[in-house]
Amino acid sequence: MAEAIAVRVRFFARLRELAGTDSGALHVPPSSNVEDVYEALRRQYAALPPVESVRAALNQEFVEWGAEVSAGDEVAFIPPVSGGR
């Protein structure tokens, strides 16, 4: 099996408070996607909500959950933005 790759993860707003941290490093298997990263984080930070109420950004761009990560990527987990009228 190929070596694990390291990504940087970031949490914002309510997710930051639920995780208890604003960032971290994580090692995941090659060809992992953003959802794999999030599910690994949920095992580490049990208070994180299910994927349905979260959006993901990869290197500062919104992505679908299937987007594959590479070594050195920044993966951010983002609650719905405030919107408002």
Added chain:
Amino acid sequence: MAEAIAVRVRFFARLRELAGTDSGALHVPPSSNVEDVYEALRRQYAALPPVESVRAALNQEFVEWGAEVSAGDEVAFIPPVSGGR
């Protein structure tokens, strides 16, 4: 015949330049309307354009040409306002 009534007239913008003055006093027969006032002024200031391209205001309110004037009224003759996009 009843006595003539005095009204104050005012011209603005292009009408002011065509009349060569910004205001004046005019005596008109009782029960005259705004159009009568304007037609009397056109005899005095020949360069004034026909009534079709002018709006009238009586005491600072837009009025129809049939509006009757009273002594002491201010009657203003107004080109289309600048509008613009």
Added chain:
Amino acid sequence: MRYDVTLDRIDARELEAVVLHPGAGAICTFSGIVRDNSRGLAVTHLDYEAYAEMAVPQMRKIGEEIKQRWPEARVAMAHRTGHLEIGEVSVVVSVSCPHRAEAFEACRWGIDRLKESVPIWKKEHAADGTYWIEGEEAKPV
């Protein structure tokens, strides 16, 4: 509420301060600016002339119409007169509302009404002469 016809430079922030209040979540401010071209011609400057005794009450009437349509709106309007250079502000309409949709709609409605019903005229000094602008028409002086 504030309605001004003035020879002085208009400060949009002053109008915004008039409409600001603790229930306002949105302010939409429109500024009309002297452009360097009109009808395909270069413009050098403008002169605005107002029937001020009527223009201010007409603005107030527009403000009241806005309050009828958008009861939570607060409104301020100012129009400058006299000589204006390219880039100078000729007119400002500022509207506050609790939410942004109404702030945009009420402000847009206010400037549209102002342009059609407030007795203020524009004399355009263009490359090929001087014109009074009357609605869609430009009439040479």
Added chain:
Amino acid sequence: MRYDVTLDRIDARELEAVVLHPGAGAICTFSGIVRDNSRGLAVTHLDYEAYAEMAVPQMRKIGEEIKQRWPEARVAMAHRTGHLEIGEVSVVVSVSCPHRAEAFEACRWGIDRLKESVPIWKKEHAADGTYWIEGEEAKPV
């Protein structure tokens, strides 16, 4: 063009100066203000948090989308973060265009897009507690 996420007070006139140019006849400026109430409850103050490294590029992307739809538009946007009191300006979008219809439309489009796609979050300190506002939902802290 200018896109800021800042802890400092936003000066809408500075953004307007950025979009002003000799071909601009109309500037529409939207300001979002901290209101004293939300969801029927009194609000005492707000905190805004941004993913700044992403928020600024997202704003720039919105500016580019505006330029595609309204090629003559010029755009500036700023969002404040940190602690905001009632009446303070949280966000400003300013757009200039030759004519007013496009200025209103482009500005409205800009703030709508900003509210849905720029990663900035609002924590509302209300009479009955503190909430993260997520879209239409308010989630207690």
